Amino acid sequence: MRKLFIPAVVVAAAMFAWAPIGIARVEYESTMLLVQKIFYFHFATWMAVTASVTVCGIASAIYLFRGTAAADHYAVASAELTTIFCLFGMFSGSLWGRKAWGVWWQWDARLTMAFLLELVFFGYLLVRKYGGPGAEKLAAAMGIFGAATAPFIYKSVDWWRTIHPQTTVMKTLGDKFPAAWNLVWFCSGAFLLLFVITLAARVRLEQLRAQLDRAYLAAEE
Amino acid sequence: MFLKVAVLVLKKDLAIEAKSREILYTTVFFAISCLLIFSVAFVKEGVPAEDAASGILWIALAFSGTIALGRTFERERYGETLRALLMAPASRPAIYVGKLLGMILSMLSTQVVLLPLVAFLFRAPLFARPLLLAALLGLGTLGFASVGTLFAAMLVRTRSRDALLPILLYPITVPVIIAGVRGTSALVQAPPDEAIATLWIGLLTGFDVVFVTLALWTFEPLMTE
Numbered sequence: 001m002r003k004l005f006i007p008a009v010v011v012a013a014a015m016f017a018w019a020p021i022g023i024a025r026v027e028y029e030s031t032m033l034l035v036q037k038i039f040y041f042h043f044a045t046w047m048a049v050t051a052s053v054t055v056c057g058i059a060s061a062i063y064l065f066r067g068t069a070a071a072d073h074y075a076v077a078s079a080e081l082t083t084i085f086c087l088f089g090m091f092s093g094s095l096w097g098r099k100a101w102g103v104w105w106q107w108d109a110r111l112t113m114a115f116l117l118e119l120v121f122f123g124y125l126l127v128r129k130y131g132g133p134g135a136e137k138l139a140a141a142m143g144i145f146g147a148a149t150a151p152f153i154y155k156s157v158d159w160w161r162t163i164h165p166q167t168t169v170m171k172t173l174g175d176k177f178p179a180a181w182n183l184v185w186f187c188s189g190a191f192l193l194l195f196v197i198t199l200a201a202r203v204r205l206e207q208l209r210a211q212l213d214r215a216y217l218a219a220e221e
Numbered sequence: 222m223f224l225k226v227a228v229l230v231l232k233k234d235l236a237i238e239a240k241s242r243e244i245l246y247t248t249v250f251f252a253i254s255c256l257l258i259f260s261v262a263f264v265k266e267g268v269p270a271e272d273a274a275s276g277i278l279w280i281a282l283a284f285s286g287t288i289a290l291g292r293t294f295e296r297e298r299y300g301e302t303l304r305a306l307l308m309a310p311a312s313r314p315a316i317y318v319g320k321l322l323g324m325i326l327s328m329l330s331t332q333v334v335l336l337p338l339v340a341f342l343f344r345a346p347l348f349a350r351p352l353l354l355a356a357l358l359g360l361g362t363l364g365f366a367s368v369g370t371l372f373a374a375m376l377v378r379t380r381s382r383d384a385l386l387p388i389l390l391y392p393i394t395v396p397v398i399i400a401g402v403r404g405t406s407a408l409v410q411a412p413p414d415e416a417i418a419t420l421w422i423g424l425l426t427g428f429d430v431v432f433v434t435l436a437l438w439t440f441e442p443l444m445t446e
Contacts (some may be wrong), residue, residue, distance in 0.1 A: 064439060116392050116396070120392040123392055127379075127388070130379075130380075130384075131376075132378075134378065137375070137442070141439055141443055145368065145393045146393070152428075159424065
């Protein structure tokens, strides 16, 4: 695992270096023209959020039922990454919304639900920080419930007819613009790789912190 | 056996509540004070904003429900009875269900007072479709209380439980509140839109199934020290 870290960083750096070139080269979308190009990073960010929420939910469940310390490290690392990627996704969405809808923020279904997801994972971090002893378990419950609401967030735009594009957008894109479709998934791959790298680094940090805590305890005895 | 334990826990809570009536009085009064505060925001020149009633109703319910949740478990903590309850040779999920039933009853009794008041003060035809409204409120209460009971129970041991409960509870239960507000709005508009209300009832049922299943599943490990 640790041997793969440096090569993964190199690959991710190369992907992120090439992504803007690819985005500049790909054809314009017919109605939104240049503005639409933010989509490649916007969608990719939310793919990373999806991965992050999934990891957090599964790791939280494993920690809650088995008490495995490693699962807890993954849960806290992915919860922090969820807040960061979600914030970035809301930021890129806001920029796009300003140009496409004329407003920075719109209280539509997907945006409301994204806001909610951000709050869930901030709640996770808050309870962990201020919950006192045993807070990891309480946070794990938050992680499980947060991950359980994520599919509702994904489907919300289909149920609630609002301004944000529906999930079927991706299906039609593949048929109409194969180049754009490939680029979207290339960018998603880059963001997912970035997520994996940061997750690995954060988990390692958490492991070291746990080791340090144990060492302190041993020294006191 | 499962049901028997749940009913026993419920009976215990009801007996305490029947003596003091503390939770009932405080939550109802709090819900009414919420109405007063909302009137400042949503009434312009004596006329309540259109569509405000459903939002006011659900938010007053959620806020007063949080107060009730905090009080129920504060009582257990104060009397050191939660530990005794958990040490009893009974299944943990049954204890959770008993607590949940008590919470639902408490929230429903608040609604008995709150509903006519909202209809009266904000001129909302809330009782135009009583069955659909009852379904929305019942399912919404179950969704809110199922997560709330679990979170309030697990937070009992923490120091900053009063602040943490709403922080954790609201983001998770906002989908339930959204469904309730949207569904109720569809019912109070003229003419009532039954199709939309039914759609939200379906969604609420989905949330309830997910939340109750997860809560029953996680209550045991969460309450083990």
